[in-house]
Amino acid sequence: MKEVREDLLERGYSRWQFGRISALLGLGSAAMAASPLISRAAAARSVPAKAPIEEVQSKVGMVRLGSNECWTGPFPEAAQAGAAMVQYGNRYEPSNLHAQLIDTVAQVEKVPQTHILPWPGSSDPLSRTVVTFCSPTRGLVTADPTFENAWRTAAWLGVKVTKVPLRAENGYATDVRAMLAADPNAGIYYMCSPNNPTGTVTPLADIKWLVAHKPAGSIVLVDEAYIHFAGTPSAAKLVAENRDVVVLRTFSKLFAMAGLRLGLSMARPDLHAKMMRYDGTSQSGTLSIVALATGTASLTRAAAIAERRKQMIAAREETFAHLKKRGLTYLPSNANMFMVDWKQPAQTMRDAFARSKVDIGRSWPIWPTMSRVTVGSAQDIQAFCAALDQIMA
Ligand SMILES: Cc1ncc(COP(=O)(O)O)c(C=O)c1O
Missing domain, CATH: 3.40.640.10 (Type I PLP-dependent aspartate aminotransferase-like (Major domain))
Structure with missing residues (x-):
């Protein structure tokens, strides 16, 4: 070669x-x-050079729906x-x-x-x-x-x-x-x-x-x-x-x-x-x-994989039902994340969720009014829905 x-x-x-x-x-x-x-x-991207410690600490104690991580361990x-x-x-x-x-x-x-x-x-x-x-x-x-x-x-x-x-x-x-x-x-x-x-x-x-x-x-x-x-x-x-x-x-x-x-x-x-x-x-x-x-x-844990997928789908469907109730639109998803359209700058909503101790995902320049939200545990999703209710009240 x-x-x-x-x-x-x-x-x-x-x-x-x-x-x-x-x-x-x-x-x-x-x-x-x-x-x-x-x-x-x-690592350089997720922890900006300016304030590495603060950035990491800011996620402590938050419901983490911002990074497409799994809600539980291996x-x-x-x-x-x-x-x-x-x-x-x-x-x-x-x-x-x-x-x-x-x-x-x-x-x-x-x-x-x-x-x-x-x-x-x-x-x-x-x-x-x-x-x-x-x-x-x-x-x-x-x-x-x-x-x-x-x-x-x-x-x-x-x-x-x-x-x-x-x-x-x-x-x-x-x-x-x-x-x-x-x-x-x-x-x-x-x-x-x-x-x-x-x-x-x-x-x-x-x-x-x-x-x-x-x-x-x-x-x-x-x-x-x-x-x-x-x-x-x-x-x-x-x-x-x-x-x-x-x-x-x-x-x-x-x-x-x-x-x-x-x-x-x-x-x-x-x-x-x-x-x-x-x-x-x-x-x-x-x-x-x-x-x-x-x-x-x-x-090789086929049954455990299927069970985890099932739990995620249940949490996702529950979230979708809540968004619908709130009159919000979202894109259909086959995975552990979805895009929700706030019809206003996504960063404004991300900041509002952060004040309620829920870290939601970012937006993409092509769709500036939509945020990505990771599907977490049933408990995480309840926290997301409660924060949403508070923000929209
Ligand atoms: C689509 C996609 N590919 C690749 C990666 C990289 O993941 P990792 O480096 O943790 O394997 C990610 C991480 O979020 C991802 O969303």
């Missing part, structure tokens, strides 16, 4: 852009290569499996935990073991995929609104970003035909399904259509962070068929491991090899044994 510098310059990056990529990926620095690149970026048996690893923390790998995770994913997702890579969360492989498959001549196409990490990485690199608005006529699903029309020669077509922040699912048939019609050399990147909350079919099937598809998963959502950090990418080995050439050491070598054990023990 070509040397990274040579490859980037050939793909049209300037020397200046090459410098930025080197800094982002820690090229040439063993210390940086060994640490998760985007967890650093995510499944008890999974937490026990993770806790049992702590005493072996003196070893980098006391047993074959990486292999066990990969074997389990292969069985559950029906994807070959050779196509699975574990990560400390999915933010890192998300940005890494953009660096690998986009370039000054092959841009990124994304829905709007959606999770912005991919477009932020592309914009930061100076790569063209094409945003295709979600539309009511399309059920707020990612519009794959409009995406291809908007940039027929992109390097990546990114979709998040279920989408953050709408919770809407893009049908697998649409993803297949895009894979069949996209230009040669491009990738369809499917971010399935919330798929367990929807219970809909995964694009992992296309990975098993060796298509030009990268599927990302995180254990931060239904598996409730956001602070433990575990994610996966599933892709053909040659695509993974391209993603890994920007890093001397595989990120997989740096994973916490607690996260590996907790994650592996979570994947």
Whole structure:
């Protein structure tokens, strides 16, 4: 495989852009290569440099419906499996935990073991995929609104970003035909399904259509962070068929491991090899044994997954009923979040909820009167509804 510098310059990056990529990926620095690149970026984003301590403290004692976290911890048996690893923390790998995770994913997702890579969360492989498959001549196409990490990485690199608005006529699903029309020669077509922040699912048939019609050399990147909350079919099937598809998963959502950090990418080995050439050491070598054990023990708990999904749906439906009663409109959702339209600046409502000790999510510039609200426990939702009543009184 070509040397990274040579490859980037050939793909049209300037020397200046090459410098930025080197800094982002820690090229040439063993210390940086060994640490998760985007967890650093995510940390910088969630805790602004100006007032780190205050920002963190401001969430203490609040009902947390702002960050799409799970309302409860990992499944008890999974937490026990993770806790049992702590005493072996003196070893980098006391047993074959990486292999066990990969074997389990292969069985559950029906994807070959050779196509699975574990990560400390999915933010890192998300940005890494953009660096690998986009370039000054092959841009990124994304829905709007959606999770912005991919477009932020592309914009930061100076790569063209094409945003295709979600539309009511399309059920707020990612519009794959409009995406291809908007940039027929992109390097990546990114979709998040279920989408953050709408919770809407893009049908697998649409993803297949895009894979069949996209230009040669491009990738369809499917971010399935919330798929367990929807219970809909995964694009992992296309990975098993060796298509030009990268599927990302995180254990931060239904598996409730956001602070433990575990994610996966599933892709053909040659695509993974391209993603890994920007890093001397595989990120997989740096994973916490607690996260590996907790994650592996979570994947096969089909009944517990279904039960957690059921609880979330019940809480979501209760919230929708309350919003309706209040005459408010919201977008239908298949996941643990939804968009509610306040018909006034979303930040005003976010501030009002914060005064009632409820932290709701943010808005996206394309829909400035809508907030994203994460579905929490039944108790969290009662607090949300009570705060709403107070604000509207
Ligand atoms: C759609 C989507 N993808 C990826 C991530 C990254 O999650 P993590 O880095 O915790 O795996 C998030 C986090 O909220 C997300 O919403």
